[in-house]
Amino acid sequence: MVRLINVKNEKYVTKVLNGILKIQEKCTIIKNINEPPEDPCLYAIWHKHHFCVYGLPRRKEGKVNVMISTSLDGRIISYCVRNLGLKTISGSAERKGAVSGSMQVLEALKNGESAAIMVDGPHGPQYKVKNGIIKLAKLSQVPIIPVTWYSPQFNFVELPSWDKMTSPLLYTRLVNVYGDPIYIPSDIEQEDFQVYKDKIANALFDLDKKAPAIYQEVKHEIPWKLNLDQNYQRFN
Numbered sequence: 001m002v003r004l005i006n007v008k009n010e011k012y013v014t015k016v017l018n019g020i021l022k023i024q025e026k027c028t029i030i031k032n033i034n035e036p037p038e039d040p041c042l043y044a045i046w047h048k049h050h051f052c053v054y055g056l057p058r059r060k061e062g063k064v065n066v067m068i069s070t071s072l073d074g075r076i077i078s079y080c081v082r083n084l085g086l087k088t089i090s091g092s093a094e095r096k097g098a099v100s101g102s103m104q105v106l107e108a109l110k111n112g113e114s115a116a117i118m119v120d121g122p123h124g125p126q127y128k129v130k131n132g133i134i135k136l137a138k139l140s141q142v143p144i145i146p147v148t149w150y151s152p153q154f155n156f157v158e159l160p161s162w163d164k165m166t167s168p169l170l171y172t173r174l175v176n177v178y179g180d181p182i183y184i185p186s187d188i189e190q191e192d193f194q195v196y197k198d199k200i201a202n203a204l205f206d207l208d209k210k211a212p213a214i215y216q217e218v219k220h221e222i223p224w225k226l227n228l229d230q231n232y233q234r235f236n
Contacts, residue, residue: 036145054086
């Protein structure tokens with residue numbers, strides 16, 4: 001099967017995707033709910049909702065790092081993400097580039113910055129938390145903060161990708177919902193990782209279940225036009 005994205009059209013695809021995101025950033029308003037006081041922290045996100053990183057606190061200050069794979073797709077995404085004010089770390093907490101990527105995350109956390117980890121990515125299986133975020137939280141002793149996002153608008157769509165990625169299209173009002181912090185003991189053994197992986201997964205499922213009701217509670221507080229109040233995060 002012919003791959004639609006390849007090294008020959010990488011620059012073109014990058015420019016197109018970057019242009020789309022720059023347009024979308026002007027049309028998206030995100031209200032943070034239960035924003036965590038912990039800083040730095042590790043944000044735990046399903047790969048399906050990875051675009052919710054654009055609403056994370058301190059993004060505009062350059063204090064949020066996103067781990068992205070070293071693949072061709074990853075290079076394209078990294079370029080676009082950096083243009084939206086996020087820092088990127090090339091590598092993985094599990095596969096190729098694990099050591100380098102993990103060390104960069106730990107250094108960022110040490111410097112007071114946060115990091116977002118797609119806990120079931122980049123290749124799945126979907127909704128299965130991997131070991132990487134547990135290892136990072138154990139070594140850094142910063143809390144894990146589960147995050148999801150939601151909007152009932154018809155133009156908050158689910159794309160036909162392996163992860164069923166969610167994305168706003170044109171003007172969209174959303175909520176980023178944060179869960180309670182999860183702390184990993186510094187003396188945890190490998191055989192006990194599954195307990196905390198299940199805890200993270202259950203927290204994310206719980207946020208997804210509660211998000212629609214939370215949105216209804218606060219929807220009248222979300223402006224229909226740009227509001228410069230710091231409680232609202234735009235993509236830009």
